Amino acid sequence: MTIKAVVYGVGAMNSIATRLLLDKGVEIVGAISRSESKVGNDLGEVTGIGRSLDVVISNDPHEVFERTRPDVAVIAVNSYMTDAVEQLRACAEHGVNAVTLSEEALYPWQTSPEITRELDEIAKRTGATLTGTGHQDTYWVNIVALMMGTAHRIDSVTGHASWNVDDYGPEVAGDQQVGKTVEEFDEWLASAERPPTFGRNVLDALVADTGLTVKSVTTNTRPDIAETSMFSQALQREILPGQVIGFTDIDEIVTTEGPVFNFEMSGRVYGAGDGDINEWEIKGEPDLVLSNGTVPTQVTTCTQLVNRVPDVIAAPAGFVTVEKLPRLRYRTFPLHTYLGR
Ligand SMILES: NC(=O)c1ccc[n+]([C@@H]2O[C@H](COP(=O)([O-])OP(=O)(O)OC[C@H]3O[C@@H](n4cnc5c(N)ncnc54)[C@H](OP(=O)(O)O)[C@@H]3O)[C@@H](O)[C@H]2O)c1
Incomplete structure (x- = not known):
């Protein structure tokens, strides 16, 4: 069974990650952005894939998660936990695993302990894993x-x-x-x-x-x-x-x-x-x-965002930082095969 993903944030990084996810056999079932120039348009067109992906970009994460029930949200929206909490909370509340490029999410326990604890508690309750990765x-x-x-x-x-x-x-x-x-x-x-x-x-x-x-x-x-x-x-x-x-x-x-x-x-x-x-x-x-x-930091940011997907889905629930995940591996095969699906 393929991995179903929602692309959360349709900017520079997730435009690259969209292509990498498709190359690795991930089914993109939804996309979320903010601006009028993107919402209502097809993800394939906005990210420059050059063909329609039949995924209309929405600005309503709750509707997208309810409708598509993804395995994971791939987030490239912002950097700091005070902002990132909005996207991570939406994922956690819907029991959706999330892998994010928000830099502070790499290890937020010292710099934003309250937000991290709150997200950790929600994620543990709903069975989701939240992880910050990137370069x-x-x-x-x-x-x-x-x-x-x-x-x-x-x-x-x-x-x-x-x-x-x-x-x-x-x-x-x-x-x-x-x-x-x-x-x-x-x-x-x-x-x-x-x-x-x-x-x-x-x-x-x-x-x-x-x-x-x-x-x-x-x-x-x-x-x-x-x-x-x-x-x-x-x-x-x-x-x-x-x-x-x-x-x-x-x-x-x-x-x-x-x-x-x-x-x-x-x-x-x-x-x-x-x-x-x-x-x-x-x-x-x-x-x-x-x-x-x-x-090549720009590319290694997105390859790690994508290659971490099986690790994040397989990890225990909660806010799990990358030093606790398995060593990152090259993904030769479609990503769902690493989950034994
Ligand atoms: N960890 C790493 O190694 C690493 C590396 C690179 C970047 N990053 C971080 O990743 C983030 C994204 O980088 P980028 O280069 O892709 O930036 P970007 O091109 O500015 O893209 C950000 C995207 O997020 C969307 N967005 C903003 N607020 C939103 C909200 N509330 N709900 C839904 N979508 C929202 C924007 O939507 P609209 O365009 O529709 O307004 C835009 O598509 C940055 O904060 C950056 O620092 C981390």
């Missing part, structure tokens, strides 16, 4: 955790990563403050509304995986500034010299047991010659280094 899943958490498993003693774990804001849609560019003045950026940074950094959730997941305890957490953020005029594809407008093109977070977690975790992550509009990096260094016995060269 971080393997490249920033599980590949690093595997390498940590080859050490005898760890003093520090230090990561450097960058990604191009223009590989994603306007939601991401807005979150990265692209086009703001430095004064507006500083105001946002100082405001109580500044959401958790993506790096914080990555380090929380790594620390959780090792069973270490957090002693202190620090975050420093600096804006990345356009030196010359740059065009942002995501916003479809020119960013002037002196304006913000994104920012870099440097997160640090010191653990009670000693190991220190650092992650410097930059998400900005790229200029000529920029490319995505993913580099990690473990100091201890022995010293270890990982470098992935130039990483």
Whole structure:
């Protein structure tokens, strides 16, 4: 029996994921978006598949879930739990498993404990699993955790990563403050509304995986500034010299047991010659280094979103974070075959 999926959010990421899901034998039974330009249209046309999929995009998740009773919702809508709770709650209440790209959902237990507990309780009651994945899943958490498993003693774990804001849609560019003045950026940074950094959730997941305890957490953020005029594809407008093109977070977690975790992550509009990096260094016995060269983050985000589908359906009910899922595997065959269907 094939896996029935609802595509939740029809933007840059889920347009790619729609094609990957179809390639892997998933039956797309519904789609949900927000804007007038998408709602009422066919998913195949809006995502550029080039043919009708007989799936009309709706703006009513409850109606879609009631009517289609999917195995899973594949969510690419927003980044932070205060926003993502709307989509995740709708899934959990309907007993629909959900795999989301919301960055904070990667490990939200420390940064949004109340929302996560609430979702966990609903999901356990209805039998749904909720999981945050994306590029971080393997490249920033599980590949690093595997390498940590080859050490005898760890003093520090230090990561450097960058990604191009223009590989994603306007939601991401807005979150990265692209086009703001430095004064507006500083105001946002100082405001109580500044959401958790993506790096914080990555380090929380790594620390959780090792069973270490957090002693202190620090975050420093600096804006990345356009030196010359740059065009942002995501916003479809020119960013002037002196304006913000994104920012870099440097997160640090010191653990009670000693190991220190650092992650410097930059998400900005790229200029000529920029490319995505993913580099990690473990100091201890022995010293270890990982470098992935130039990483195609846009694609690896969507492949992991899709390849995780069988793991999320098979996982126990509740809010289950990726360090608790099985190692991610290449999916040669249609996804339902990994569930023994
Ligand atoms: N974890 C990762 O590795 C990773 C990587 C890439 C992106 N992301 C995150 O994934 C999210 C989506 O990225 P993207 O590049 O696909 O962004 P995008 O192109 O802006 O797409 C977002 C989509 O969500 C829809 N949407 C917004 N609010 C909604 C709501 N309340 N109900 C239903 N649909 C809603 C939008 O609908 P309309 O267009 O109809 O308004 C749009 O189709 C971003 O927050 C991004 O940070 C995570």
